[in-house]
Amino acid sequence: MNPGRPLISxxxxxxxxxxxxxxxxxxxxFADEVVVVLDRCRDRSKQIAESFTARLIEGAWEREGPRRHxxxxxxxxxWIVEVDADERVPPALADEIRRVAQTSTAxxxxxxxxxxxxxxxxxxxxxxxxGKGAYAxxxxxxxKRWGNERVHPTVTLSGSQGPALEARLTxxxxxxxxxxxxxxxxxxxxxxxxxRETGKIGGYGHNLRRIPSxxxxxxxxxxxxxxxxxxxxxxxxxxxxxxxxxxxARFERE
Numbered sequence: 001m002n003p004g005r006p007l008i009s010x011x012x013x014x015x016x017x018x019x020x021x022x023x024x025x026x027x028x029x030f031a032d033e034v035v036v037v038l039d040r041c042r043d044r045s046k047q048i049a050e051s052f053t054a055r056l057i058e059g060a061w062e063r064e065g066p067r068r069h070x071x072x073x074x075x076x077x078x079w080i081v082e083v084d085a086d087e088r089v090p091p092a093l094a095d096e097i098r099r100v101a102q103t104s105t106a107x108x109x110x111x112x113x114x115x116x117x118x119x120x121x122x123x124x125x126x127x128x129x130x131g132k133g134a135y136a137x138x139x140x141x142x143x144k145r146w147g148n149e150r151v152h153p154t155v156t157l158s159g160s161q162g163p164a165l166e167a168r169l170t171x172x173x174x175x176x177x178x179x180x181x182x183x184x185x186x187x188x189x190x191x192x193x194x195x196r197e198t199g200k201i202g203g204y205g206h207n208l209r210r211i212p213s214x215x216x217x218x219x220x221x222x223x224x225x226x227x228x229x230x231x232x233x234x235x236x237x238x239x240x241x242x243x244x245x246x247x248x249a250r251f252e253r254e
Contacts, residue, residue, distance in 0.1 A: 006032035008101050009077030009141070013067055017085035018043040020172070024085050025052040030094035031081065037071040065146035065153045072144075081111075081138050086172045093167035097138055100165065107159025108139035112166075115173045117180065117230060125224020125231040127217065130184070130238040131173060134164060151190040177233065184237045184244070191241070192248035207246040215239035 010031035014021050015038075025048070028034050034053040038046055040060045049056055055074060061067035072080060079101040083089060089097070093111070100109060112134045115122050126133045129152050136144060136157055147154035174180040195201040215235045218224045224231030 006077040008079045008081060008097065009033050009035060009075035010081050010083060011035045011037070011068075011071040011075055012083050012085060013037045013039060013071060014041060014045045014049065014085045015039045016041055016043045016045060018045050018048055021045050021048045021085050022051075024083065024088060025049065027089040027094065028052075028083065030089070030098050032077055033075070035071045035074045037067060039067055063148055063150050063153070065148050068146050075141060078141055079138060080141055080144075082135075083137070083169070084171075087113075088170040088172075090167065090170060093165065093169060096165050096167045100138065100162070104162050105160075106162025107143045108136050108157050109162045110134040110164040111137035112164060112168045113171050114168045115171045117174045118176050120230065122227050122230045122234070124226040125218045125222050125234045127222050127238065129187075129241055130218070130234060132171075133222070137169070138165065149191075149194050151187050151194065180233060180237060184241060188241055188244035188248055189252075191245040192252065195245060195249040201249040202242075202246055204246065207243040210242045211239040213239075214242065 008031045010028040010033070012021075012024060012028070012034065014036060017024075025034060025036070033055060035055045035057070036049040036053060038049065038056060038058045041058070046056065046058070057070050057074060059070060061070065068082070072082075081089075081097055113132055115126055115131055115133075123133075125131075136155060139157065140159065143158050145156040147156070174183060215238065217235075218238045219231060219235035224235050227234070
């Protein structure tokens with residue numbers, strides 16, 4: 001460990017998040033520095049961020065990878081923890097992150113996630129590009145690279161993987177069912193742009209067959225059935241995501 005270098009940098013990306021940015025940042029006091037990326041913010045996000053840290057970067061990024069790396073590149077810590085504005089680091093997770101950063105010989109660790117739809121904890125069924133049950137959120141500086149896709153960019157990790165953390169991140173993923181469906185619309189629209197750009201939009205039959213396979217993966221394989229109607233909705237959205245992306249790539253141009 002370099003005694004002159006911060007141990008942990010926390011990086012947060014925000015776009016018009018005045019309603020929840022303060023609560024997110026207040027849980028990051030365990031980090032030695034906090035970096036906030038302000039992406040086209042027109043609300044009070046900047047003023048809120050300034051009350052927690054001076055390490056801010058403002059700009060406009062169309063793609064998630066470059067947006068995240070704008071903040072990652074400012075991080076000086078030996079370890080980086082990535083948190084979104086709609087996520088919270090509870091005290092137990094903060095303590096574990098600190099402990100792992102002080103003792104780990106690995107390069108990166110998965111952080112498990114508790115996803116909430118409104119006030120309902122929905123733990124089962126996430127996946128297939130429509131939610132995360134865990135993510136590589138704690139890693140050594142320089143070990144993680146984000147891809148250039150608009151939605152669900154690829155992630156490249158170098159070095160060895162350590163044990164997953166035990167404490168869980170809190171993710172306020174959707175406010176309600178309408179919010180979930182709006183997210184499906186946003187994600188499929190962005191993915192359609194990626195498909196058009198690559199020229200590889202696939203075929204109607206192939207994407208049609210992915211509806212039942214992805215639904216089964218979430219509802220049965222990831223045990224979404226344990227969540228009742230919420231598990232069904234997650235699996236349905238996951239199943240519809242590829243075919244909606246394909247149809248938008250084929251029939252829409254803007």
